[in-house]
Amino acid sequence: MRAHVFISGRVQGVFFRKYTQEQAQKLKIKGWVKNLADGRVEAVFEGERQRVEAMLNWCYQGSPLSQVKEVKVRKEPEQKIKEFEIK
Numbered sequence: 239m240r241a242h243v244f245i246s247g248r249v250q251g252v253f254f255r256k257y258t259q260e261q262a263q264k265l266k267i268k269g270w271v272k273n274l275a276d277g278r279v280e281a282v283f284e285g286e287r288q289r290v291e292a293m294l295n296w297c298y299q300g301s302p303l304s305q306v307k308e309v310k311v312r313k314e315p316e317q318k319i320k321e322f323e324i325k
Contacts, residue, residue, distance in 0.1 A: 239287045240269075240316045245279045245297055247307035254279055255324045257301035262322040265289045272325035284319050 245254075250273050258271045258281060267289055269282040283293045300306045 239290045240282065240284045240314045241290050241294055242312040242314050243281045243283065243294065243297060244274075244310040245281070245300070245306060245308070246277070246310075247300075248303075248305040249279045249300060250277055252301050252303035254301045254304050258297075259322055259324055261296050262293060265293055267293050268319040268322055270319070270323045270325050282314075282319070284316055 255271045255273065258279070261267075262269065262271075262283065265285070267283050267285040269284050271279060271281040274280050281297075283290050285293075294309070294311060297309045298306055
């Protein structure tokens with residue numbers, strides 16, 4: 239399964255990307271995460287369906303200092319990403 243995600247709220251300057259990477263690695267999820275110029279965070283998660291769904295659920299809480307207001311998810315075809323990185 240592949241999910242392309244846009245997260246808005248207070249998600250930059252609160253270590254959101256680092257915590258996302260750590261959570262993805264715990265769940266054995268591949269993909270990437272990056273900050274956008276408009277203040278949102280964009281991410282792609284690939285892996286087994288239940289692991290990706292657990293990652294998506296985590297996005298609603300985020301890092302300890304974040305305040306997530308919205309998570310938009312788009313399902314896409316897998317691209318067989320090999321690792322999880324911060325862009």
